Amino acid sequence: MTFETGNSEAALLTPEEMGRADKLTIESGVPGIVLMERAGQAVARAVGERVATGDKVLFLCGPGNNGGDGFIAARCLAAAGYAVRIFVLKDPAELKGDALEAFERLGPVASNQCGKAIEGDDIADDFISSLGSSDLVIDALFGAGLDRPLAGTVLKLVELVNQSGVPVLAVDLPSGVSGASGLILGGAIKSCATVTFFRAKPGHLLLPGRELCGETKVADIGILAQTLEEISPDTFRNSPELWLGSWPRPETSAHKYSRGHAVVFGGPMSSTGAARLSAGAALRAGAGLVTLASPPDAMMVNACHLTAVMLRKVSDTGSITGFLTDERLNALLIGPGFGVGATTRTVVEALLAANRAIVLDADALTSFSEDPDALFGMIRSSPGPVLLTPHEGEFSKLFPDIAGDKLQRARLAAERSGAILVLKGPDSVIAAPDGRAAINRNAPPWLATAGSGDVLAGIAVGLLAQGVPGFEAGCQAVWLHGEAGLESGPGLTAEDLAPALKSVIRGVVDKSSVGHR
Numbered sequence: 001m002t003f004e005t006g007n008s009e010a011a012l013l014t015p016e017e018m019g020r021a022d023k024l025t026i027e028s029g030v031p032g033i034v035l036m037e038r039a040g041q042a043v044a045r046a047v048g049e050r051v052a053t054g055d056k057v058l059f060l061c062g063p064g065n066n067g068g069d070g071f072i073a074a075r076c077l078a079a080a081g082y083a084v085r086i087f088v089l090k091d092p093a094e095l096k097g098d099a100l101e102a103f104e105r106l107g108p109v110a111s112n113q114c115g116k117a118i119e120g121d122d123i124a125d126d127f128i129s130s131l132g133s134s135d136l137v138i139d140a141l142f143g144a145g146l147d148r149p150l151a152g153t154v155l156k157l158v159e160l161v162n163q164s165g166v167p168v169l170a171v172d173l174p175s176g177v178s179g180a181s182g183l184i185l186g187g188a189i190k191s192c193a194t195v196t197f198f199r200a201k202p203g204h205l206l207l208p209g210r211e212l213c214g215e216t217k218v219a220d221i222g223i224l225a226q227t228l229e230e231i232s233p234d235t236f237r238n239s240p241e242l243w244l245g246s247w248p249r250p251e252t253s254a255h256k257y258s259r260g261h262a263v264v265f266g267g268p269m270s271s272t273g274a275a276r277l278s279a280g281a282a283l284r285a286g287a288g289l290v291t292l293a294s295p296p297d298a299m300m301v302n303a304c305h306l307t308a309v310m311l312r313k314v315s316d317t318g319s320i321t322g323f324l325t326d327e328r329l330n331a332l333l334i335g336p337g338f339g340v341g342a343t344t345r346t347v348v349e350a351l352l353a354a355n356r357a358i359v360l361d362a363d364a365l366t367s368f369s370e371d372p373d374a375l376f377g378m379i380r381s382s383p384g385p386v387l388l389t390p391h392e393g394e395f396s397k398l399f400p401d402i403a404g405d406k407l408q409r410a411r412l413a414a415e416r417s418g419a420i421l422v423l424k425g426p427d428s429v430i431a432a433p434d435g436r437a438a439i440n441r442n443a444p445p446w447l448a449t450a451g452s453g454d455v456l457a458g459i460a461v462g463l464l465a466q467g468v469p470g471f472e473a474g475c476q477a478v479w480l481h482g483e484a485g486l487e488s489g490p491g492l493t494a495e496d497l498a499p500a501l502k503s504v505i506r507g508v509v510d511k512s513s514v515g516h517r
């Protein structure tokens with residue numbers, strides 16, 4: 001993979017990769033304590049945006065460098081006139097390296113305002129009384145170095161902070177949240193804001209971690225973007241920076257055939273709406289033409305509801321194969337409302353043999369629950385890009401033995417199936433067999449409504465028809481779908497999404513046109 005500017009801006013770093021960025025920067029001549037100063041000062045600025053001079057700010061500082069960032073911020077805020085109180089987890093005599101240096105830089109603040117959060121196996125009384133009267137808590141217990149579940153008195157401490165109702169600002173990550181996976185290890189701080197450094201971490205975007213971060217701010221601490229070339233991260237925030245370069249911008253001379261022809265395979269008379277939702281979305285996503293391929297019994301009901309989307313009768317696999325001899329039909333979608341069973345498996349096999357870009361959704365996935373390997377074998381022999389768009393239920397049927405966090409599971413499933421995996425949900429993950437993965441965060445909860453997935457699959461096939469590569473098409477589709485959900489607002493139904501795409505696409509086109517006018 002070439003590491004381009006967009007990738008750099010959208011890159012997410014695991015705690016391990018962040019450690020490498022830190023190490024490379026230190027090796028290039030920037031001392032660790034300088035990075036810690038910048039990190040601590042960024043935290044102090046974020047505090048200054050939330051509480052006023054004179055307010056009581058309580059610091060909880062852990063034994064590592066996360067605690068060190070806390071000491072720096074505490075020194076800056078004390079100097080600025082805030083009523084700072086610092087509680088350390090371990091005896092300061094046990095601090096090492098940059099964290100020790102940061103503690104020493106506290107000077108007189110250390111002797112006047114510092115106490116222990118834990119005495120023996122109990123939470124210190126002094127901490128409990130200070131917590132109740134604080135205006136803000138700074139969680140500088142654990143960040144990237146969290147390596148086991150919170151337990152014992154530390155867990156009690158975290159629970160006490162959460163129960164206090166005092167707002168919390170987290171340094172790097174809310175303590176207890178894994179930066180790599182967003183999972184909660186044992187228990188975790190619930191913060192209203194988080195300040196992280198250089199680049200966000202997967203745990204800031206994946207649930208449940210994302211919900212505990214509050215508003216996440218990424219502070220520049222002087223680590224250069226070039227550092228990423230060495231690290232070559234393969235996890236990204238799903239945002240236009242990642243895929244704007246692949247956005248399908250029609251040439252001035254474009255005609256409808258040059259913008260691709262998507263085909264959506266629809267189901268029987270009793271379930272035709274899903275495929276129509278998909279077809280309408282494919283057209284909105286920019287495919288030049290969209291045809292709904294309908295079984296004979298559903299022709300009338302489809303004909304009554306379609307206008308710009310074309311209709312074609314296909315009665316069996318033979319007539320589908322005949323239809324696909326038209327090579328202009330370059331992207332196919334099957335699944336929404338199609339029906340589950342042997343016929344679906346046969347049609348999917350024919351489509352995968354037809355060497356087109358394909359989206360397999362809903363019933364097309366469920367039909368292979370008994371024998372997913374048969375599907376993966378066919379995908380591997382199909383030269384065109386294949387997108388699988390399961391929700392969690394469909395995923396667990398196709399990949400019953402794949403466990404782990406959402407990012408790991410999507411990656412493993414993409415590798416096993418040979419397809420681009422779009423694992424849907426409030427934090428959808430798009431993963432490619434080559435290891436790239438993107439995490440989406442713009443989907444509002446009101447997108448969880450009947451037909452919403454059919455629209456997503458339709459957007460994806462519309463983008464594939466325009467020649468967008470598989471991974472980017474998956475990322476673009478998920479992002480556009482989320483934005484359309486935001487644009488439509490609470491109370492939306494799936495029918496609202498395709499119309500809402502119009503202004504969303506205008507926004508992307510405006511961004512992608514910069515420099516092209």
Ligand SMILES: NC(=O)C1=CN([C@@H]2O[C@H](COP(=O)(O)OP(=O)(O)OC[C@H]3O[C@@H](n4cnc5c(N)ncnc54)[C@H](OP(=O)(O)O)[C@@H]3O)[C@@H](O)[C@H]2O)[C@@H](O)CC1
Nearest residue numbers: 022036039064065066142143144145146147148149150172
């Ligand atoms: N990288 C960068 O570029 C920069 C990084 N910076 C900052 O450094 C932070 C990372 O620092 P870090 O590596 O020292 O780890 P950190 O999060 O302080 O925790 C380690 C300590 O926690 C302990 N511990 C762990 N789990 C525990 C548990 N469940 N329960 C109890 N204890 C537990 C563990 O203890 P031990 O295993 O030794 O008992 C160890 O002592 C990073 O988040 C950011 O804030 C900035 O300064 C700017 C530049």
Ligand SMILES: [K+]
Nearest residue numbers: 139142173175
């Ligand atoms: K923290």
